[in-house]
Amino acid sequence: MILTQLPPEFEAARPVLDTITAAGYEAYFVGGCVRDTILGKPLHDVDIATSAFPAEVKALFKRTVDTGIEHGTVMILDHGTGYETTTFRTESSYQDYRRPDSVTFVRSLQQDLQRRDFTINALAMKTSGEVVDLFDGLADLKAGVLRAVGVAEDRFHEDALRMMRAIRFASQLDFDIESTTERAIQDNAALLSKIAVERTRVEWEKLLTGQAPKRGLAALLATDLYRYMPKMADQRAALVTLCDLPDWQLPDTASAWTLMAWLTGCRERQQISRLLKAWKTSNELIMHVEAASHALAALKAYGRLTARENFDVGHTALKTANQVATLLGFGQSQAELDQAYSALPIHDKHELAVNGGDLLRAGLVTPGPAMGQILAACLAAVINGKVKNERAELLDFARMVADSKSD
Numbered sequence: 001m002i003l004t005q006l007p008p009e010f011e012a013a014r015p016v017l018d019t020i021t022a023a024g025y026e027a028y029f030v031g032g033c034v035r036d037t038i039l040g041k042p043l044h045d046v047d048i049a050t051s052a053f054p055a056e057v058k059a060l061f062k063r064t065v066d067t068g069i070e071h072g073t074v075m076i077l078d079h080g081t082g083y084e085t086t087t088f089r090t091e092s093s094y095q096d097y098r099r100p101d102s103v104t105f106v107r108s109l110q111q112d113l114q115r116r117d118f119t120i121n122a123l124a125m126k127t128s129g130e131v132v133d134l135f136d137g138l139a140d141l142k143a144g145v146l147r148a149v150g151v152a153e154d155r156f157h158e159d160a161l162r163m164m165r166a167i168r169f170a171s172q173l174d175f176d177i178e179s180t181t182e183r184a185i186q187d188n189a190a191l192l193s194k195i196a197v198e199r200t201r202v203e204w205e206k207l208l209t210g211q212a213p214k215r216g217l218a219a220l221l222a223t224d225l226y227r228y229m230p231k232m233a234d235q236r237a238a239l240v241t242l243c244d245l246p247d248w249q250l251p252d253t254a255s256a257w258t259l260m261a262w263l264t265g266c267r268e269r270q271q272i273s274r275l276l277k278a279w280k281t282s283n284e285l286i287m288h289v290e291a292a293s294h295a296l297a298a299l300k301a302y303g304r305l306t307a308r309e310n311f312d313v314g315h316t317a318l319k320t321a322n323q324v325a326t327l328l329g330f331g332q333s334q335a336e337l338d339q340a341y342s343a344l345p346i347h348d349k350h351e352l353a354v355n356g357g358d359l360l361r362a363g364l365v366t367p368g369p370a371m372g373q374i375l376a377a378c379l380a381a382v383i384n385g386k387v388k389n390e391r392a393e394l395l396d397f398a399r400m401v402a403d404s405k406s407d
């Protein structure tokens with residue numbers, strides 16, 4: 001196969017490959033960028049593979065960065081873009097590829113391609129547009145099939161994360177997993193527990209936000225791989241529920257986690273936080289999912305949020321909650337929810353027209369816990385529309401609260 005038109009990202013990288021080939025080495029686009037080009041999908045990065053050894057690559061370019069020199073990767077900087085360029089290599093264990101002793105540099109493209117995970121990821125392309133397809137990856141791309149390169153068991157033993165990747169690609173690309181490859185996942189599923197949680201999480205998030213998540217989930221169930229994911233061993237029923245819902249898609253990781261928290265019965269803050277901590281997500285995401293889960297419960301129970309709930313949850317988490325509620329069959333009109341949110345008198349506690357200093361100057365309170373309580377009462381009164389967010393009115397209100405406290 002020869003592609004007559006290369007994507008602009010490849011055109012931009014052409015001088016880099018030309019420099020390497022002019023020096024007598026081989027250079028190719030490889031991996032995901034070739035797969036996505038042939039599928040006509042947008043590219044996130046351009047990876048280059050070469051027969052030149054790292055020192056040889058560095059000698060050819062003015063500006064390079066040793067981003068992963070011990071496993072053969074040098075970043076070539078060209079007109080403000082960085083190109084990860086990796087020497088052809090073989091490795092005894094992909095998982096440990098950061099260990100220099102597991103990597104062997106070679107001059108052969110074939111050896112480099114045969115250590116890759118799936119046939120559709122083992123394609124290389126020259127700047128002429130010619131595709132090097134040593135493992136029938138093109139046929140698999142066309143048929144929509146994920147097939148391990150060579151012996152599937154061996155590929156999964158080199159890196160057990162590849163089992164998650166297979167299932168993630170099934171969802172992202174809407175592909176089938178070929179039966180021998182799927183069987184090998186089933187037989188080796190337990191190896192996943194040895195993989196760093198962060199790596200598994202990335203694949204899980206991509207699976208849930210892919211275009212055909214039900215396909216990925218069905219494979220996860222069929223192979224039992226889910227049993228080796230954090231906190232998922234006894235969640236078969238939750239996954240079956242997801243598979244049985246009418247077609248759905250998730251826009252982002254926040255909605256994916258909110259959905260997972262809901263389906264696995266995590267309603268309390270602590271439960272949600274425990275789930276997400278087991279997956280080592282960021283604290284920011286945990287807070288977002290806690291807020292969205294709170295909103296989701298309100299949408300389920302009442303179809304709406306109180307002003308106070310709207311204020312506490314915030315607009316972003318409210319949107320996440322409604323996306324998940326829609327998927328679960330109890331979504332509300334987003335426009336109406338937006339309107340109710342916009343109608344709040346204030347959207348942030350810093351917008352309150354009085355602060356602690358104002359209360360002190362008005363002689364209403366001395367510094368201490370009472371001040372916090374009075375400010376909280378002011379905030380609640382404004383949010384609930386009982387008092388206008390105006391200084392004079394709020395000071396009157398604060399005085400009333402202070403008096404009632406001293407009674």
Ligand SMILES: Nc1ccn([C@@H]2O[C@H](COP(=O)(O)OP(=O)(O)OP(=O)(O)O)[C@@H](O)[C@H]2O)c(=O)n1
Nearest residue numbers: 031032033094115116117118121122159161162
């Ligand atoms: N566990 C892995 C990870 C990656 N690869 C190889 O390295 C390439 C680049 O990997 P990566 O950038 O992680 O994934 P992509 O396939 O490019 O997919 P995406 O960018 O969508 O994650 C893959 O195509 C594949 O050839 C592999 O063999 N085994």
